[in-house]
Amino acid sequence: MATTDFATRPVPQVLAHEVHAERTRARWIDWLTTTDHKKIGIMYIVSSFAFFLIGGIEALLMRVQLAVPNNNFLTPEHFNELFTLHGTTMIFLFVVPIMAGFANYFLPLMIGARDMAFPRLNALSLWLLLFGGIVFYASLLWQPPEAGWFSYTPLSNEMYTPSGGQDAWIFLIHITGISSLVGAVNFYATIVNMRAPGMGWGRLPLFVWTILIYALLLILALPVIAGAVTMLLTDRHFGTHFFDPTEGGSPVLWQHLFWFFGHPEVYIMILPGFGIVSEVLPVFARKPIFGYKAVAASTAVIAFLAALVWAHHMFSVPVPTVVLGFFMLSSFLIAVPTGVKIFNWIATLWRGSIVTASPLYFAAGFIAIFVIGGITGIFLAVFPVDWQLTDTYFVVAHFHYVLMGGAVFTIFCGLYYWYPKMTGRLCSEPLAKASFWVMFVGFNMTFLVQHAAGLSGMPRRVYQYPADAGLTLYNQISTVGSFVLGVGILMSVWNFVRSWKTGAVAGPDPWKGNTLEWFTQSPPPVNNFDEIPRVRSVEPMKDIRRQVERQSGIEHDQVTQPSTTA
Amino acid sequence: MSDQARKQAKARRDGALSDPIFRSGAPGASLRRNVDRIRAALRPETASIRRRAVAALLLATIGSLVFASGAFADFFTPESGGSPNADQIDSLYKIILYIAIVVFVVVEGALFYSLWRFRAKKGAVAAQIHGNTRLEISWTVGAALILVALAAVTFSKLSSIQDPPNSDPDGLELADGVLTASVDMPRPPNGRALVICVSGRQYIWRYTYGADCRRNPFGLVYSYEEMVVPAKTTVVLDIEATDVIHSWWIPKLGGKFDAVPGYKNYTWFKAPKAGETYVGQCAELCGRNHADMTARVRVVTPDEYTAWLDQQRRDIADADRQVQELRRELFSDGDLN
Ligand code: HEM
Ligand SMILES: [Cu+2]
Ligand SMILES: [Cu+2]
Numbered sequence: 001m002a003t004t005d006f007a008t009r010p011v012p013q014v015l016a017h018e019v020h021a022e023r024t025r026a027r028w029i030d031w032l033t034t035t036d037h038k039k040i041g042i043m044y045i046v047s048s049f050a051f052f053l054i055g056g057i058e059a060l061l062m063r064v065q066l067a068v069p070n071n072n073f074l075t076p077e078h079f080n081e082l083f084t085l086h087g088t089t090m091i092f093l094f095v096v097p098i099m100a101g102f103a104n105y106f107l108p109l110m111i112g113a114r115d116m117a118f119p120r121l122n123a124l125s126l127w128l129l130l131f132g133g134i135v136f137y138a139s140l141l142w143q144p145p146e147a148g149w150f151s152y153t154p155l156s157n158e159m160y161t162p163s164g165g166q167d168a169w170i171f172l173i174h175i176t177g178i179s180s181l182v183g184a185v186n187f188y189a190t191i192v193n194m195r196a197p198g199m200g201w202g203r204l205p206l207f208v209w210t211i212l213i214y215a216l217l218l219i220l221a222l223p224v225i226a227g228a229v230t231m232l233l234t235d236r237h238f239g240t241h242f243f244d245p246t247e248g249g250s251p252v253l254w255q256h257l258f259w260f261f262g263h264p265e266v267y268i269m270i271l272p273g274f275g276i277v278s279e280v281l282p283v284f285a286r287k288p289i290f291g292y293k294a295v296a297a298s299t300a301v302i303a304f305l306a307a308l309v310w311a312h313h314m315f316s317v318p319v320p321t322v323v324l325g326f327f328m329l330s331s332f333l334i335a336v337p338t339g340v341k342i343f344n345w346i347a348t349l350w351r352g353s354i355v356t357a358s359p360l361y362f363a364a365g366f367i368a369i370f371v372i373g374g375i376t377g378i379f380l381a382v383f384p385v386d387w388q389l390t391d392t393y394f395v396v397a398h399f400h401y402v403l404m405g406g407a408v409f410t411i412f413c414g415l416y417y418w419y420p421k422m423t424g425r426l427c428s429e430p431l432a433k434a435s436f437w438v439m440f441v442g443f444n445m446t447f448l449v450q451h452a453a454g455l456s457g458m459p460r461r462v463y464q465y466p467a468d469a470g471l472t473l474y475n476q477i478s479t480v481g482s483f484v485l486g487v488g489i490l491m492s493v494w495n496f497v498r499s500w501k502t503g504a505v506a507g508p509d510p511w512k513g514n515t516l517e518w519f520t521q522s523p524p525p526v527n528n529f530d531e532i533p534r535v536r537s538v539e540p541m542k543d544i545r546r547q548v549e550r551q552s553g554i555e556h557d558q559v560t561q562p563s564t565t566a
Numbered sequence: 567m568s569d570q571a572r573k574q575a576k577a578r579r580d581g582a583l584s585d586p587i588f589r590s591g592a593p594g595a596s597l598r599r600n601v602d603r604i605r606a607a608l609r610p611e612t613a614s615i616r617r618r619a620v621a622a623l624l625l626a627t628i629g630s631l632v633f634a635s636g637a638f639a640d641f642f643t644p645e646s647g648g649s650p651n652a653d654q655i656d657s658l659y660k661i662i663l664y665i666a667i668v669v670f671v672v673v674e675g676a677l678f679y680s681l682w683r684f685r686a687k688k689g690a691v692a693a694q695i696h697g698n699t700r701l702e703i704s705w706t707v708g709a710a711l712i713l714v715a716l717a718a719v720t721f722s723k724l725s726s727i728q729d730p731p732n733s734d735p736d737g738l739e740l741a742d743g744v745l746t747a748s749v750d751m752p753r754p755p756n757g758r759a760l761v762i763c764v765s766g767r768q769y770i771w772r773y774t775y776g777a778d779c780r781r782n783p784f785g786l787v788y789s790y791e792e793m794v795v796p797a798k799t800t801v802v803l804d805i806e807a808t809d810v811i812h813s814w815w816i817p818k819l820g821g822k823f824d825a826v827p828g829y830k831n832y833t834w835f836k837a838p839k840a841g842e843t844y845v846g847q848c849a850e851l852c853g854r855n856h857a858d859m860t861a862r863v864r865v866v867t868p869d870e871y872t873a874w875l876d877q878q879r880r881d882i883a884d885a886d887r888q889v890q891e892l893r894r895e896l897f898s899d900g901d902l903n
Contacts, residue, residue, distance in 0.1 A: 335709070351684055352684050354686055364677065464857050
């Protein structure tokens, strides 16, 4: 039996024919007026990545302030503004939209569609996002918001935060909310209606599954936050008292509304990343995903449970013990499907033949980091323990392990995996791997010690700490780590920029992918596919390759390899 | 695909198969066999690799457990030592920590082992496994069982964290069955506790001493920032805020309790010995000077406490008198109408 190595085996070159639209306008007008899901996807990705870099600069400024005790590099006012801008930017202008960017570009390609269901609505989502982001950042010229990314009332009421920055924050939530909502409806409609022939629900790529759930969660959660910030707006300017305790309103109501949105938001940020990893691992392990059904089903279960755990953010608020117990148990419950995914990913690697390319590095790094974030999440779910941990640096460490590890590493994984498809060029692999290691070390250095800082009594959102509190060393390690992390990120940025023009030509399918985006040219033509193939499994490209091999007479062990299904 | 081919594929993966031609009695075979044997000795067999990996994993687990319960424990666990509830939280935390370390080592170990063991090698073929329902069900159930155990431990420890105990016999003498201001305030079994109202405002904590402090604070002793309490006495805190949300937190005395305007929140502590001062600070963002909203709890003997209370009462009365005199003077001078 011939054993042809994957690396040397000829890849069937299946090409779609490119349609050239006649160029009548300037290129930039093309970009401004486009309704092509790929152009919109790229604009989404590039602009939200720019916001990521801005948020990163804000983070580094805070880390400089915290490098030594009693530092006066920043005023308390500026520090509060920075963490508010940073948190809001990272969540609303980076992670959520960049996932929408990936979905825009790849969802139609993966399901064999020629565009999104509503191309013009799609353009609207993008421009609303940019508009919201720019207006939000315009508040820098006056007075940025300073009540934190969850803007608790009464602090965010007009009496305690009179500045227009708070209104800019409300505006941002509204506008990006509409943008995401419109996008979510579009993703949902596209997935439900525009799949390739033969692509039943059991053959939907796992990334598409997670985008489906992402869309459903957005549709569930966004109206709640939209209502809440509208109430805040009327409280601030039009004389209502929803959250004003002096007039019979309730500050705790704000917290319930906010977190009923806020917790699903966490999964909105993380699920698409799970999807990317679920695509990347099988491709690079040369092995089908372990337990496709369990991975898809656990996504749906997580979405359902995500709506039942919000009050675990409110364990120190006066609420009855039964409520505390309920939310502890529901949070435990959501840990189960999340754990199941991790086991499935590791089992996917098990007995594979792992090609150690850069996307795999980031996928594996993601699992390694996310496990820690998941474990510290269990500590926080145990409410008596949370009484010690909440609102400290332990929580800061926890959510950065989940978001930075969970979302950012999967985003980099996706960027490296799909960069050849989007640009037609390969990135430099040695630089990508070097960037990974620098990021991985920098990340752990920044955030691991923060657990200890929190346990030693350092609350979050403090602009200074005293010299005698035993916190100095932790903070110094953390600050140095954040700059290492920053260097690692810049190495990848440089890699992306440089490879745009000079990278090796990728061809349609450099990784030997499993899903249909690899069936067409890189970058794909305007109409994506000339012919849409019939889908026979979760891995249509494997079937196509096999068929081409059979027809062209190249025998390969892949073709005759036994498949042990249980 | 034949059975034999499958076996071959497996054998190739395990690196256990040498070319059968050399096993025959052909010339040179014995030499070949020797070379093979030496090679096999140099290249440890897969089975023993696996055994060694398991042993290493176990060792790492035990090692980190020992490490964790020693020096590690103080640096990676919450503050405690000022009150039984803080100690109970600390011990609950440690139980979770031990389970967490095992889970961490097993999961990360499996991840790195498979990344290292199954990286692409020449001739290696990935096993085309799609899943294994029994395995998947068992790890789902396994994860759930760990969490059920954790929930059971938490609920069994809950009352020692939430419910205040009686004061020690040599604590502060309190009147019998003091009626406290609220029915939902936690009380020790004998009903006797020292009640202090804690009120947060931008950016200072105010303490009012006395059972009726919420309903009728007038005439009661109060202090700012530093709370003075008797040792060995159960102190119940009635926490509120007058402007924005703050959060009461002295790490060595237990968890955080938010001071929310319009709501009541309660906690308690019982400091074991006099002479200690515990520090903490507001833990909920309350504005620009949130970082400066510190709090201290100074523990004194019951006698010292009574003396301090009297002194503080006199000081407050003196200050009041001085203010009154000043007002009267200003008034008669016509500066204040
Ligand atoms: C690039 C590396 C990053 C560094 C060095 C960093 C650093 C920080 C720092 C110093 C704070 C303030 C902590 C405090 O004072 O309480 C913070 C808060 C926060 N960060 Fe990051 N961060 C990074 C990336 C991210 C990412 C990628 C996300 C989300 C996807 C994120 C989300 C947040 C949020 C939500 C907050 C809380 C803001 C608030 O308290 O209102 N961060 N981060
Ligand atoms: Cu949550
Ligand atoms: Cu505060």
